[in-house]
Amino acid sequence: MKKIDYVGAGEMKVSIGPSVLKAVGVGSCLIICLFDTKKRIGIMSHAMLPSSSLLSFVSNPFKFVDKSIEIAVEKMQMLGCKKKDIVAKIIGGANLFNGLELLEDIGKKNIEIARKKLGELGIKIVAEDVGGNFGRSVYFHTDTGEVVVITTTQLVKKL
């Protein structure tokens, strides 16, 4: 039985060795899974907002997609991973409430920023399960790099 670690909104967890990183109830939030295919190290971060430039004061950088990615990549390099071995999978960015003025497109913005930021850092996105109007639960197996996404309709998808 692999150890299961829960990653809440605004959190990031690193796993070295076999375990499952799990995020439940992902709506417009974005889950970024980074995996080193050689060293088998995985990081999952659960970010809520696209960019830290929205705020003047940032107390928790893991709330933001751009900062989370920066820190996650830095962390992996610190652990001795090479950028060319790191692959990314992004999940989430849905829009649950149609037409909730302030929230509109937050999901979409999260996805855009993640793609841009990962592109800038030279990390390849190998799989995506984004958009739509439903929530997801994400299980990231850090021994194989496999990501399992379950939606409310009990649809299971393997990335």
Next chain:
Amino acid sequence: MNIEDLDILREVFNVGSCHASTALSKLTRKNINVSFPKLEFARIEEVAKFVGELSLIASVVYCYVEFEENNHRKPFGGFLFILPQDSAVRLAKVLTNESGEGLSDLDISALKETGNIVLGNCLTAISNWLKVRFWESVPKFSSDLLGAIINDLLINFALKTDYVLVLKTEFMVESQKISGSFVLMFEREGYELILRKTRELLK
């Protein structure tokens, strides 16, 4: 903020949620049990856990509320009427007097309107008590993972603050096995208003 402040907030929300339950009781013509509100000053990341089981599938009616002061609208908070999916289906069937499984369009419409009436009643009670005028947004409905819904709604708050004051009351329609909760996520201006107005009244 001290213990007395927290008691005031809890009591005001208690009055509101009792009125809300009365409205629900009238709509369903059933007796309803209501719990005393729980309060938590939670980090954004932990609000969803306080509200309920993250992986639970639930139907949620959401209204955003503003109040009027010196001809300006200021943020008050977000009201939620939460029903776990099985309770949502049962309540919808009681309201529409129909049978069948799952939620039809009519059921969703009925739940949305019920949420609107219930939350409206809660707000009217608070409004009468504090003598403040409130503005309520059109109710939004979503039926999904509770964690996903709550975290989505929290984005509004996450832009401004790291901590949110949350109040939760649970209710139960015993004979129909329907349970659910009323939740209020306060904006800072919202709870400051309640404390200020209550102090004025107590003088």
